[in-house]
Amino acid sequence: MTTRLEPADADECARSLAGASAERRSMRIAGALSKAYLGELRATDVELRTVRIAGVVDHVPADLTITVAGGTPFAEMAAALARAGQFLPLDPPHADRATIGGVIAANSNGFWRSRYGGVRDLLIGTRLALADGTLARAGGRVVKNVAGYDLDKLVVGSLGTLGVIVEATFKVLPIPAASAGLSATFARAGEAFAAADALVRGASRQEAIVIERRSGAAWRLHVGARGDRPTVARAKSDAARAVADLRGSAEPADDVASRLVALRELPAAAIDGALVRAALPLAAQTAFAESAADLDAFTTLVADAASGIVRVHLRGDDDAVATGAVALLMAARAVGGSGRVERRAESLRERIGAWDPAEPRGHFLMKRLKDAFDPAGVLEPGRSAVG
Template identity: 65%
Template sequence: MTATVTRTSPGDATECSQILAQATADRRTVRIQGSGTKSYLGDVGTTDIELGTERVAGVIDHVPADLTVTVGAGTRMADLKVALERAGQFLPLDPPHADEATVGGVIAANSNGFWRARYGGVRDLLIGTRTALADGTVARAGGRVVKNVAGYDLDKLLVGSLGTLGVIVEATLKVLPLPETSDGLVARFERPDEAFAVAHAIVRAAARVEACVIDRTDESFWRVAVQARGSGPTVMRAISDARREVAARHGDAAELADVLDRMRELPARATDGALVKVSLPVAASAAFAENAARLESFAALAVDAASGVARVHLTNEDDAVIRDAEALLLAARMVGGSGRIERRAERLRSRLLTWPNRPNGDFLMRRIKEAFDPAGILEPGRSAFA
């Protein structure tokens, strides 16, 4: 195989759409790249063209009083953070790979962190897009206002589409004023049921926390990390309520330090073995985590207590990793959840598909894919559902 990959980086939506129109005409496949932090997602092989978004970057419009910002899709989250901080605001989204990830990549991968229950996820914060389509047209969806029901919500289709429907060129997102103050804690528990009981009490308390995550590494205890941000009195109340819950179950609380950041970056560290991501009904997450921790290949897990999204890292001999990963996906389905193999060692790619099972409604997803990219040039093989 001597495939030559053409690298291209369009400077605007029109250029981008022309590249796609030509690729469609030539039947050449296209891979889209932001900064490449999540290139492990999906089942993609080699493609003819690599389309980088680095030249469609930067803040296009930011009206602080409207609490919205419009950016080029290639804008790095870290750069956007700095720009917004100058106006005393922030994008309430804390995806992994935060140093490098681009806004477009975060949208295409539906990459959420731990703040979802408090502020909403990518799908809740995205209010407008401009997307270059495979036929060379550019489609705008949504707008720059926070409420908008004119026509279909194509923004939703793009969130998590992994580039299979088009190249997101521009995005408008909701932003918020920076919170006044912040506080947090991390507590340790012997038993998972205690950790989950505390975490679930904390996320339902009157003073809402920003993040509440349960994790377990190969050490012999379960941790609950809690962070609250907001006005002084609400943060104080949230953390004192959390301390009371921890004490009631005999956990010992310590300084949060960078614990949440470490938990969030589990996908970045999981370069070996397999990383399984599941989304569960929250009440099912405690039993799921307890069983996961008993698996032979278990290495680490982190569960967002409020949303029921869990990641389990498995390391072992290949056969054991594959068996345990598939068992976890099955367990998620059994309780009404779903999941994917989010990351796996390169050598496991052919043996461990991202989606061993197809999602509900996959035939409708394929029809949509067909309608937007009939020649199948965009991210071929990236997703089983498309």
């Protein structure tokens, strides 16, 4: 039987962790459970949910920072910021349900990373409940700070294995005045990625540069820009020129923003088969995408081409899906990147692991850090790539 805990505040959360450590009871750490599919899930004695540790703690609009409790829904924070004409420049999947703590713990980025930075770049302070029941602050509420170690970075993507994020502070921005978008199709992957590459190197700083491919369809490029009116107009004309230079055909562009939202939500939609996610050096994307599209089980590819994050959804026969997933992980590693099976159907859980069987670089240090922060090994045992 799993015990469910919903601590009311940071102190109660810390006490819950201390109790579990003392009794060696394993714990799942969850917010809204929107990414419960991530990693290797083992049954735990306790499920601790942060949903009651919620709310905006501090927001001084003129400082362009916001501090929120870890269990605050992302959407609630976004609404609070919007009332002040501001936004957190982060577009994570599951943005409608996810909590801030979950977004940080899962390093959940969308397509805006190249333009504004990712979770690790926007997060400037955290308060963590640790396994021994202590509460530790790292970073602060100012945009520049090198006092002490950057524990904020350590906790991004740690999947609850090092502690519980009970509070977080982010840099935010004013909502831009204007936006524009463009979609285009290309006959070949090389052309689509070359157009994306031209924009990555171009003078205009696009907000999103995304490549989409569905089985049997053309390669599609979606570009979004936001900013003041003159820069957005320029961004759009730069995008149109890059498309024309690479023989793409522009499509009617009324609805690029909502298309980008749909593509960003691929992890939410990919409930069957396997969704492989690779982080690649930029120039390795084209070959990776081409070989992905040739797989028997290939269904959909979505690439944040400006950051080198490529997702491939494989469906169909379990054998073909498993073979394809393993091939993609190997391909990612071969070019110096990394890959994971971000989501897979229940029937595939035994056949393919979530993590590349090759240990991540610096794994021995990760193990030591895990032991230092959670000596009893009670926090999300086995869930992350660290083990």
